[in-house]
Amino acid sequence: MARHVVAAVGEIAEGERKLVTIEGRNIGIFNVEGEYYALLNRCPHAGAELCRGFIVGFADSDEPGHYKLDRKGEFLRCPWHGWEFDIRTGQSWFDPKVRTRAYKTSVEKGAELQKGPYVAETFAVKVEENYIVIEI
Amino acid sequence: MNVTVPLPKQQTPAEQGLSIVDCDIHPAPKVVDELFPFMAKRWQEHLKTFGSHVRQGLSDGLAHPRMTPDVARVDAWPDDGSTPGSDPAFMKRHHLDANGVEYGILIPLGRSGSHQRNLEYGAALCSAVNDWQISKYCEFDNRIRASITATQEDTAAAVAEINKRAKDKRFVQVLIPPRAVEPLGKRRYWPIYEAAVANKLPVGLHLGGMGGHPSTGSGMGSYYIEEHTSNVQTMQGLITSLVIEGVFEAFPDLQMVLIEGGFAWEPALNWRMDKHWKNFKAEVPHLKRAPSEYSKQHIRFTTQPIEEPEKQGDLRQIIDWVGVDRLMFSTDYPHWDFDDPRYALNSAGLSVAEKQKIMSGNAKALYGLQ
Numbered sequence: 001m002a003r004h005v006v007a008a009v010g011e012i013a014e015g016e017r018k019l020v021t022i023e024g025r026n027i028g029i030f031n032v033e034g035e036y037y038a039l040l041n042r043c044p045h046a047g048a049e050l051c052r053g054f055i056v057g058f059a060d061s062d063e064p065g066h067y068k069l070d071r072k073g074e075f076l077r078c079p080w081h082g083w084e085f086d087i088r089t090g091q092s093w094f095d096p097k098v099r100t101r102a103y104k105t106s107v108e109k110g111a112e113l114q115k116g117p118y119v120a121e122t123f124a125v126k127v128e129e130n131y132i133v134i135e136i
Numbered sequence: 137m138n139v140t141v142p143l144p145k146q147q148t149p150a151e152q153g154l155s156i157v158d159c160d161i162h163p164a165p166k167v168v169d170e171l172f173p174f175m176a177k178r179w180q181e182h183l184k185t186f187g188s189h190v191r192q193g194l195s196d197g198l199a200h201p202r203m204t205p206d207v208a209r210v211d212a213w214p215d216d217g218s219t220p221g222s223d224p225a226f227m228k229r230h231h232l233d234a235n236g237v238e239y240g241i242l243i244p245l246g247r248s249g250s251h252q253r254n255l256e257y258g259a260a261l262c263s264a265v266n267d268w269q270i271s272k273y274c275e276f277d278n279r280i281r282a283s284i285t286a287t288q289e290d291t292a293a294a295v296a297e298i299n300k301r302a303k304d305k306r307f308v309q310v311l312i313p314p315r316a317v318e319p320l321g322k323r324r325y326w327p328i329y330e331a332a333v334a335n336k337l338p339v340g341l342h343l344g345g346m347g348g349h350p351s352t353g354s355g356m357g358s359y360y361i362e363e364h365t366s367n368v369q370t371m372q373g374l375i376t377s378l379v380i381e382g383v384f385e386a387f388p389d390l391q392m393v394l395i396e397g398g399f400a401w402e403p404a405l406n407w408r409m410d411k412h413w414k415n416f417k418a419e420v421p422h423l424k425r426a427p428s429e430y431s432k433q434h435i436r437f438t439t440q441p442i443e444e445p446e447k448q449g450d451l452r453q454i455i456d457w458v459g460v461d462r463l464m465f466s467t468d469y470p471h472w473d474f475d476d477p478r479y480a481l482n483s484a485g486l487s488v489a490e491k492q493k494i495m496s497g498n499a500k501a502l503y504g505l506q
């Protein structure tokens with residue numbers, strides 16, 4: 001399992017995303033409240049580039065006529081048919097059996113990266129900075 | 137238990153050696169002024185001064201708010217931020233080239249004259265939209281084909297427009313909306329069918345529109361999802377009207393295409409029509425055959441938005457009931473409910489030959505695409 005440096009910390013602002021291609025796979029890296037998550041950029045429903053969708057909250061209702069929007073910024077809505085996924089897990093909201101592939105992310109120090117067996121070909125890693133790393 | 141279900145990466149139909157005819161592509165003007173070169177000064181002034189007056193409120197809007205701006209795929213906005221479908225170069229790159237579309241058929245909706253209460257203005261708008269499709273799209277890319285928009289409530293104007301356009305073989309069908317003032321089987325609309333047959337053109341019926349009737353048989357729903365689902369009722373009412381009124385007895389060469397209305401409901405409708413016909417034959421003696429026979433012989437369906445049954449084999453069963461020869465692939469580009477040709481038919485268990493018929497062969501034969 002290779003580990004890839006995909007961005008420097010600070011490059012992806014909170015609530016934003018970065019799309020990367022690693023080993024031929026298109027992947028979206030998301031910053032949700034300061035934590036990083038990575039999802040395959042292909043919707044499990046019909047193949048759209050899921051990670052280009054709207055970042056939204058969760059519309060909930062206890063009964064008809066009462067509505068609330070919470071968990072703002074934690075869901076990704078597909079740019080085609082609107083299927084919603086939990087960015088943290090890749091889990092579909094309407095059908096929990098369906099998930100898009102999620103990848104493990106971590107934040108590592110530049111000094112550590114330069115020592116380890118990491119793939120960092122697109123980044124000039126500086127010792128003093130922190131980097132987002134995903135495992136594939 | 138949660139299961140990770142990543143969709144496997146698929147080859148495009150072109151990579152699989154299949155060709156595609158997309159029977160439902162929506163063009164749009166960037167600005168309405170684009171139509172002015174094709175309209176008499178009088179009607180340009182009319183549009184600017186009075187605007188649209190259709191048979192329901194919200195003249196230039198839609199009855200229910202859509203889930204995405206302009207009803208579009210979020211990724212279908214051209215680089216300059218103009219309306220999806222309005223930039224032929226972007227459409228070529230983003231859809232026709234990317235998906236290997238061999239022919240694409242335009243279905244203009246937004247500025248259609250079909251629903252205008254001012255019939256002369258409606259006819260002028262239809263005619264302008266017809267010129268505009270050729271000038272802006274067909275001349276830009278020779279894979280693109282146009283639809284003759286016509287005012288179904290002024291059949292003399294519609295027939296004149298059909299006869300005028302039919303000489304240009306880039307027009308492949310007549311396009312009228314499925315919700316008119318009355319059900320489309322009524323005789324007031326027959327001159328349109330006569331003109332279509334005389335010019336060897338099918339009649340396309342794309343769901344939606346602003347004909348003044350709700351999509352349900354029982355009034356206006358509250359939500360977009362209700363409307364989107366109940367469009368099926370519109371299409372069922374349409375087939376029932378066309379068949380029972382005897383349209384296909386009067387015009388045995390007429391072919392119709394129901395666009396974007398689904399198809400899985402049609403077998404059940406046919407069974408029901410046939411059951412009732414056995415009881416009520418005496419009421420409609422002009423029907424010489426079972427209703428389902430007219431429907432099967434004269435009506436085809438585009439595939440999008442394709443039904444997605446829970447069990448994989450069920451779609452195969454439905455397609456067998458409807459008939460592989462009656463289905464024609466469509467994407468609805470650039471709208472949000474786009475069907476991707478890499479994935480849309482994969483769960484149907486089709487042979488390569490069957491898939492090729494649905495992806496392009498049936499449409500090529502019907503529309504005379506070489």
